[in-house]
Amino acid sequence: MNARVAAPAWGLFVLVAQILLPLTVRDRLPDPLATHWGPGARPDGSMPFTAYVAMVVLVWVVPWLGLLAAARAQSHRQGRMFWWGVLFGMGVFAFGMNVTTVLANLDAPDWGEARLPGWAVLAVVGAALATALAAGYLGRGAPDEPAPAGLRPPLLPLRAGQRTVWVGHVANGWLSLITAVAGAAIAVLAALFLAGIVPVVPALLVLAVLVLVLVLGVLTSSVSVRAGDDRVVIQFGPLGWPVRRIPLSKIESAWAEVRHPSRVGGWGIRGLPGSATIMLRGGECLVLGYRGGGQLAISIDDAARGASLINALIAERVEL
Structure with missing residues (x-):
């Protein structure tokens, strides 16, 4: 899909739909409208008609403009999948909630008489997730180019029997x-x-x-990585918990690579199992390539040194 054409067209389509839907049935809606429901599907909040129309417009326009601004930065497959998924999923969610609210208020004599069945919200969420997954898959584009061989650091020289540990840390x-x-x-x-x-x-x-x-x-505000002995240990947060331990036997090689949030879809833990990134800041990342395929990238300081030690420890295991 071409982002320069599809994203503005989709955004304008949703925007027009958000405005026309309540305006088309204006004479069948109470004023104010019920806009929030509590236990028992009974409304406990309302909003004037004009304010409601303005709200549904803003609910869509703000994220849409933000996504348009970030469109050019999606140069990698994982980032493209996230971007397209959010664009279309958010559009379906915003319009779906507008539809359920209007239908709940339709022909109601007063906003207190509006009824919103619980399954309607679940249906909107399900449709938005399904749309996001489909859009992400269709917009994924070509696979990313593999990391150049020159990015793989040389083995860190180890003397026989020498035990070395590398620790990296980063905080956002x-x-x-x-x-x-x-x-x-x-x-x-x-x-x-x-x-x-x-x-x-x-x-x-x-x-x-x-x-x-x-x-x-x-x-997720900080992460530490420790490489040594027979494993790589990833610790999250100031308390060092939760902890993920990856045996060296599962790692084929490691290297340092520059990655940015726009490539992986934002900050935090991004991606799917087998192709994930722990992104706390853009820049140098330690990338672990698994023997069974897939990668795990961690934004961490001094990643090249850590990768060279991991490769040396892997080579040492092979020799043994």
Whole structure:
């Protein structure tokens, strides 16, 4: 697919659909409209019609413009799959939620009488995921060029019986900041809840999101890699947990390679099993090539030295 043509065309199509759908049935909708549902499929939040139309436009336009700005950076297959998947999946999700909201309010005498069945939301999420997977597959393009042989570092010379360990570390300041902000927000929210200022249901929903951000931030704001003896050990977060141990017997070779978030679809743990990247910052990465095929790339400092030691340890095992 040609991103220069398909992305603007798809975006404009979704934008027009987002606006025309509520306008077409304007005389059959209450004003305000029900826009949020609580337990029992009963509405517990509403919005004026004009504000609703503006909201559904922004819900789509903001991510669409962001994706358009990042279109030229998708030069690698994994990044292209993520980009196309998000573009079309987000479009289906945004329009699907608009459809379910309009249908729930259709011909309702008052927004309090609108009903939204739970299966409708699940159907929208399922359709968006299916569309994202299909778009990512169709937009994947040609396979990436293999890493040039010159990128593979020479073996680190080891004396007979010498035991050497390499440790690399990297941290993402922005992820650490987001984690700290989430922790502070949890404390503020807890104080407001205890003071009776924030209602129970909204407080719990926001708290769940903040806790998720906090946990993910703690686990992915930094990573350490240790190579030595018969394994490569990857430790996440300031506590060094969780831990992933990869035996050298599963690694064919290692090398250093420059990768950027645009290549792999963003920061964090990206990709699928067998072809994944732990991306905390753009630049030098340690790439482990598995004997059974596939790779694992880790953005880490001093990756070339670590790769040379891993290759030396692998060669030592072969000689034994």
